[in-house]
Amino acid sequence: xxxxxxxxxxxxxxxxxxxxxxxxxxxxxxxxxxxxxxxxxxxxxxxxxxxxxxxxxxxxxxxxxxxxxxxxxxxxxxxxxxxxxxxxxxxxxxxxxxxxxxxxxxxxxxxxxxxxxxxxxxxxxxxxxxxxxxxxxxxxxxxxxxxxxxxxxxxxxxxxxxxxxxxxxxxxxxxxxxxxxxxxx
Amino acid sequence: xxxxxxxxxxxxxxxxxxxxxxxxxxxxxxxxxxxxxxxxxxxxxxxxxxxxxxxxxxxxxxxxxxxxxxxxxxxxxxxxxxxxxxxxxxxxxxxxxxxxxxxxxxxxxxxxxxxxxxxxxxxxxxxxxxxxxxxxxxxxxxxxxxxxxxxxxxxxxxxxxxxxxxxxxxxxxxxxxxxxxxxxxxxxxxxxxxxxxxxxxxxxxxxxxxxxxx
Numbered sequence: 001x002x003x004x005x006x007x008x009x010x011x012x013x014x015x016x017x018x019x020x021x022x023x024x025x026x027x028x029x030x031x032x033x034x035x036x037x038x039x040x041x042x043x044x045x046x047x048x049x050x051x052x053x054x055x056x057x058x059x060x061x062x063x064x065x066x067x068x069x070x071x072x073x074x075x076x077x078x079x080x081x082x083x084x085x086x087x088x089x090x091x092x093x094x095x096x097x098x099x100x101x102x103x104x105x106x107x108x109x110x111x112x113x114x115x116x117x118x119x120x121x122x123x124x125x126x127x128x129x130x131x132x133x134x135x136x137x138x139x140x141x142x143x144x145x146x147x148x149x150x151x152x153x154x155x156x157x158x159x160x161x162x163x164x165x166x167x168x169x170x171x172x173x174x175x176x177x178x179x180x181x182x183x184x185x
Numbered sequence: 186x187x188x189x190x191x192x193x194x195x196x197x198x199x200x201x202x203x204x205x206x207x208x209x210x211x212x213x214x215x216x217x218x219x220x221x222x223x224x225x226x227x228x229x230x231x232x233x234x235x236x237x238x239x240x241x242x243x244x245x246x247x248x249x250x251x252x253x254x255x256x257x258x259x260x261x262x263x264x265x266x267x268x269x270x271x272x273x274x275x276x277x278x279x280x281x282x283x284x285x286x287x288x289x290x291x292x293x294x295x296x297x298x299x300x301x302x303x304x305x306x307x308x309x310x311x312x313x314x315x316x317x318x319x320x321x322x323x324x325x326x327x328x329x330x331x332x333x334x335x336x337x338x339x340x341x342x343x344x345x346x347x348x349x350x351x352x353x354x355x356x357x358x359x360x361x362x363x364x365x366x367x368x369x370x371x372x373x374x375x376x377x378x379x380x381x382x383x384x385x386x387x388x389x390x391x392x393x394x395x396x397x398x399x
Contacts, residue, residue: 020259020262023262142205142241143241145211166205167201
């Protein structure tokens with residue numbers, strides 16, 4: 001992880017000198033993470049692409065202004081979050097969730113796969129029922145592995161707000177998975 | 186309903202709140218010690234920790250697949266990377282940038298509405314102002330852009346306005362995705378205006394886009 005941080009610092013220095021190859025490397029490092037973060041906030045793949053591109057454009061154009069007082073990832077995610085909020089103001093969430101089940105076979109699933117599929121469906125529905133801010137906190141914590149102080153900086157809110165959002169989000173997720181939790185203990 | 190705001194005065198609540206970041210290894214040593222101490226004596230929080238760890242695993246498994254859009258983004262940044270290395274490429278990228286902007290659903294919708302308005306309004310104006318006869322060469326030249334310019338990032342709108350007025354130039358379009366502006370300058374004095382623009386400290390780039398000209 002430390003080596004990755006050093007690589008990022010080096011990439012940033014090269015980006016400040018408008019090195020496109022360095023920017024491509026940074027883009028490929030961040031694109032999957034930002035895409036996931038944004039799809040949880042925006043729910044529209046087309047809008048995710050737009051916001052992701054705009055975010056990386058800001059990184060490209062303002063790299064020289066990054067002073068290193070926070071982690072690079074915190075800075076990039078904070079830009080993405082602000083862009084996503086603006087996009088959400090223009091394009092509210094679709095009323096109906098798009099179906100997630102892409103299975104084409106009607107063959108019965110094995111028991112283990114069936115259970116896993118059921119858990120994932122329940123989890124997706126529970127995530128969808130959270131507010132965008134709660135989803136952001138859950139995803140930044142569980143998937144991106146960020147600490148609550150970094151998350152507070154990204155979302156531009158107090159650390160207590162991050163903890164509160166996570167507390168209530170966890171409770172909703174647990175409620176949605178109440179039938180499964182016993183198997184996890 | 187538990188109140189996480191009061192967690193600071195309740196060790197159980199404080200530890201329970203920190204469990205997600207305990208499970209992901211994101212606590213500082215002091216917080217880590219606090220949660221460790223509490224876990225040693227709280228069966229409820231130990232169960233919750235097991236749930237947290239499973240939740241991390243399951244949430245991570247929900248990863249959506251989104252195609253990489255590097256080539257799309259490259260179209261937008263390439264001209265900047267090659268600043269001052271050829272205005273042809275820059276102008277082409279600006280066109281691509283404008284196209285990219287128009288490809289966006291909300292911009293496209295707005296542009297379509299604008300186009301519809303222009304078509305209708307144009308038809309009305311044309312019917313009102315159509316001259317009774319046409320003479321060869323009497324049609325006014327369209328006020329299209331003949332110069333592309335880029336200004337320093339710290340140039341204010343007032344400075345830009347003053348500069349354009351002083352050179353008899355007007356804004357025909359922009360800013361593009363690369364922050365370039367399309368200008369219309371008097372064709373006969375285009376060369377002189379270009380020289381004055383290029384010598385101005387606020388101007389990063391000024392190039393003709395209607396051929397070499399006079």
